[in-house]
Amino acid sequence: MREKLPQMTITRCYLCATPLPNKLTWCKLLTQTKAPVVCEKCLRKFEPVTCQQQKYKDVTAIYHYNEPMKDFLHQYKFMRDVVLSKVFREQISQHLKDEKATIVPIPMHPEKLKERTFAHIDELLNAANIPFTHLLEKKLPTTQSSKSKREREQSDQLFRLKQHVTIEKIHYVLVDDIITTGTTIRHAKSLLLEAGAEKVTAFTLIQG
Amino acid sequence: MHFKLNKSQPLKNLYVPHHLINDQLRDFLMGRLWLYEHLPFLKETIHQHIKMGYIQTIPGIRMIPTTHKLFSNKKYICNRCHNENPEFFAHFNCAKCQQICVYCRHCIKMGRVSNCSSLVKWIGPQRKNLSSYHPKLNRSHLFRWKGVFTPQQQKASEELIDSVKKNLVHLLHAVCGSGKTEILFPVVAECLMQHKRVCVATPRTDVVLELAPRFQKVFPNIFIQALYGGATVEKRYSPLIIATTHQLYRFEEVFDVVIVDEADAFPYTFDETLQQAVEKAKKPDAPILYVTATPSDELKEKVEKLKGGYSFIPRRYHGHPLLVPRYVSLFNYQKQITKGKIPKKLRDWTSLRLTNEEPFLLFFPTIELMEKAVPLFQKLHPAIEAVHADDPNRKEKVAALREKKVPGLLTTTILERGVTIPKVQVAIVGAESGIFTASALIQIGGRVGRSADCPTGDLVFFHHGITFEMDEARKEIMMLNDMEVLM
Known part of the structure; x- marks a missing residue:
């Protein structure tokens, strides 16, 4: 049985708590664009990545890892402020809504998931209303951010395929929050290609 | 050995196996309201103390029915910061408790308090007072200050001590540059002599950073803990805490005296939960001493209503007038x-x-x-x-x-x-x-x-x-x- 939950409305910026202007416009009413959850001032602090600035081949990143982005990721992932998954929902949706390929989020180890209480990549996609399929599993609960660059590059395959899944000869798009050295994406990509995928590209929110 | 404590059964009547108590844990947790998962102690140690009934766990968020005539609904209250504004709560599908979980965004910077996380507090035997070891605390050992007061400062300082003796709220209204901090020294010394626990709270981190070394210099032989966002917290007992008002969310019914410095500064007057935090952190009948150069009318009225004390210093310590703009x-x-x-x-x-x-x-x-x-x-x-x-x-x-x-x-x-x-x-x-x-x-x-x-x-x-x-x-x-x- 589910209890009736107290109602919550978004009236303040999720990042700086200033009240948000809540005007109902024709555009909003007709096009179903979701109301922003942060104020324009906060949103302007994030620095978008242009086409020329993309560091990795076959990887699309949308933001640079600047100070406000560091604070954002810290509050989202480590302070576990789940609602922040909505901050970039418009931007993520714009990039992925017309994607014909199958979206595959980078998974979390079940132990880690219990500790964090939510899967941060899944939540980002949920907030943007993008359907996805889990095909991979993490082998060990260790995190990439705890390793040095060299350790990352030398590590064994981080992932394995989930049981009872079949990889078709189609295009897959991997989704992660941040790309720093590219190791995570490389491991997942090679695993999918070996299992028979035709093409694997990636999408990340941030480029480190 | 297990102890089950009933509320009706006062603690002191029980045999307390002191040797089983982790002194560090007790000294740290006494008076604090801390997130279980953030306690800097081994899980086994904590569990042992919970089992012995020395540590109480309470849920992070509680839900209470609103008493509205037409719409009976429910609302949440954060047990740490006492926020009840629905704008600062959020729901999500929790992987830990496998259901819809709610958390408080108001105090999230101190670690997330959610439905399925618990807060802990110390309810076991209190720390033995220093007095049992040193029946007569040496005043000159504790308090090293060689300054001289102007007659007005002297008067204000005595009035503060008087109010503390009577457990009365007090407002010290002193112009900028009249030596407010120095006026506080004797009253703090007096409280520490009586083994009272004192907190100097202020809305501004800058003020904490400026006050802490000044107090430490005057009270060189006690451990003063400065608390602000990002401060290192030591696992020790501190009789004098200098903290931002935000940090008081993490204390409950512990201080014998709370001094609120710069009581009119943002965000203290603006954020009601901060004012509640001060009330919550002190013992129910403990006095609050407000210190400011520019008291608001509300504050003056509040002190007057509670029949509290009032000291006023219109002149700077050097006797020269204030600059006219x-x-x-x-x-x-x-x-x-x-x-x-x-x-x-x-x-x-x-x-x-x-x-x-x-x-x-x-x-x-x-x-x-x-x-x-x-x-x-x-x-x-x-x-x-x-x-x-x-x-x-x-x-x-x-x-x-x-x-x-x-x-x-x-x-x-x-x-x-x-x-x-x-x-x-x-x-x-x-x-x-x-x-x-x-x-x-x-x-x-x-x-x-x-x-x-x-x-x-x-x-x-x-x-x-x-x-x-x-x-x-x-x-x-x-x-x-x-x-x-x-x-």
Whole structure:
């Protein structure tokens, strides 16, 4: 049985708590664009990545890892402020809504998931209303951010395929929050290609 | 050995196996309300103490039915910060408790409090008082202060001690530069002598950073814990805690005296949960001492209603009057600065400070305007800097001004209080802006002429029209200066 939950409305910026202007416009009413959850001032602090600035081949990143982005990721992932998954929902949706390929989020180890209480990549996609399929599993609960660059590059395959899944000869798009050295994406990509995928590209929110 | 404690059964009647208690854990947790998962102790140790009944766990969030006649609904309350504003709660599908979980976003910076996380507090035997080891605490060992009070300071200090004895709320209304912190020393010493636990709370981190070393110098033989966002917390008992009011969310019914310094500063007056936090952190009948140069009418009324004590010091410790502000019109300053030009009167004022080699502070109403002005002022002198609330180098820049490495600083209201710079000259650009309330203007004016060897200076309000608040501030300053004082 589910209890009736107290109602919550978004009236303040999720990042700086200033009240948000809540005007109902024709555009909003007709096009179903979701109301922003942060104020324009906060949103302007994030620095978008242009086409020329993309560091990795076959990887699309949308933001640079600047100070406000560091604070954002810290509050989202480590302070576990789940609602922040909505901050970039418009931007993520714009990039992925017309994607014909199958979206595959980078998974979390079940132990880690219990500790964090939510899967941060899944939540980002949920907030943007993008359907996805889990095909991979993490082998060990260790995190990439705890390793040095060299350790990352030398590590064994981080992932394995989930049981009872079949990889078709189609295009897959991997989704992660941040790309720093590219190791995570490389491991997942090679695993999918070996299992028979035709093409694997990636999408990340941030480029480190 | 297991103990089950009933509420009706007072603790002291039980046999308490003291050897089983982890002293460090007790000293740390006594009076605190801490997130279980953030306790800096081994899980086994904590569990053992929970089993023995020395640590109580309570859920992070509780839900209460609202008592509305028409709509019976439920609302959440955060058990740590007591926030009940629905805007600051969020739901999510929790992977830990496998259901919909709610958490408080209001105090999330201190670690997330959710439905399925628990808060812990110490309910076991209290720490033995020092008195059992040292029946007579040596006053000179505890308290090392060799200053001399003016008659007014002496009177205020005695009045504070008197109010604490009677458990009465007290308001110390003392103008900027009257030696407020020193006046607090004797009353704090008195409380510590009686093994009371004291907290000096203030809304500003800067003030904590300035107060903590001053108190430590005067009380060299006790451990003083300074608490603010990002402070290192030691696993020790501290009889004197100097903290931001935010940190008091993490305490419950523990302090025998709470001193609220700069009681009118943002965000304390603005955020009701902070005021509740002070009430929650102190023992129910413990007195609160408010200290400020610019008490609001609400605060005065509140103290009066509770029949509390009141001390008033209208004169600075060096006996010289407060600076009376000059009004200088600076019409369309916003437009000119946006166009890349410093208005002439403002430029002349700054140049004069630079040639006289006097340090100066220029207050701006907004960060945006200040950032536009920084490059323009740097053309006058390349070392001029700007500070605002989010500036990580704020402390260093203010220190640089004090050491004359920087000729002057542009600032927002963040430096309106708690800053002492010898011989500083002050100007406010856009004194008519809403952010500069009468009390803010008085506080800013209080930066000038603080030291005894240089009690004068220049205080200018550059404005685009005179406001009621500006007149109010000037009237108040002149009234204070006209007051008869016992010397």
